Amino acid sequence: MAAAYHGGDRAELREAIRTIQDYPKPGIAFRDISTLLGNPRAFRRAVDELVQPYAGAGISKVAGIEARGFILGGAIAHQLSCGFVPIRKKGKLPHATVSISYSLEYGTDTMEMHVDAVSKGERVILVDDLIATGGTASAAVQLLQKLGAEVVAACFVIDLPELGGADRIRELGVPVRTLIAFDGH
Numbered sequence: 001m002a003a004a005y006h007g008g009d010r011a012e013l014r015e016a017i018r019t020i021q022d023y024p025k026p027g028i029a030f031r032d033i034s035t036l037l038g039n040p041r042a043f044r045r046a047v048d049e050l051v052q053p054y055a056g057a058g059i060s061k062v063a064g065i066e067a068r069g070f071i072l073g074g075a076i077a078h079q080l081s082c083g084f085v086p087i088r089k090k091g092k093l094p095h096a097t098v099s100i101s102y103s104l105e106y107g108t109d110t111m112e113m114h115v116d117a118v119s120k121g122e123r124v125i126l127v128d129d130l131i132a133t134g135g136t137a138s139a140a141v142q143l144l145q146k147l148g149a150e151v152v153a154a155c156f157v158i159d160l161p162e163l164g165g166a167d168r169i170r171e172l173g174v175p176v177r178t179l180i181a182f183d184g185h
């Protein structure tokens with residue numbers, strides 16, 4: 001039988017994440033969730049904890065951000081018995097899309113969704129592995145809102161609170177749920 005969860009005790013998740021210093025460039029500590037995904041207990045626990053507040057909350061779609069948000073989002077959607085919709089980098093989706101451009105440290109990027117991926121008023125949760133500055137997630141929230149979705153929450157395994165991303169999403173009126181936080185970038 002699965003052990004009961006005790007909200008704050010997330011050492012198992014933290015320990016399952018590998019940190020690669022100075023990747024992809026000097027000064028960045030890359031939080032690699034591939035080790036968490038490869039650990040059966042930690043993967044299950046991360047998904048269960050992300051799902052928990054939304055069971056029975058009338059969510060009809062999970063939107064995942066390419067690419068790690070697809071893995072977590074697919075598992076969450078299955079557990080909530082709801083649909084999954086991908087938010088992808090420009091040029092990857094085959095049908096008619098809506099798009100949004102957002103700023104990166106250098107330059108801009110564009111993400112897209114199929115125009116019919118969600119309908120007006122649908123209750124959606126947004127999922128990615130990590131929130132840093134919140135630029136990616138805030139663009140995804142705006143894309144979902146553009147299609148008329150009600151973004152019930154934005155959910156991440158990891159928060160880097162020093163970069164202020166979660167506050168940026170809350171300013172868009174969307175609650176944020178994260179499981180663990182790391183200091184620094």
Ligand code: AMP
Nearest residue numbers: 029030031130131132133134135136185
């Ligand atoms: P941001 O738009 O700054 O919130 O960056 C979030 C996106 O970049 C997510 O899709 C993350 O997977 C990725 N990302 C940003 N910083 C890191 C980091 N330190 N380790 C791993 N992934 C990161």
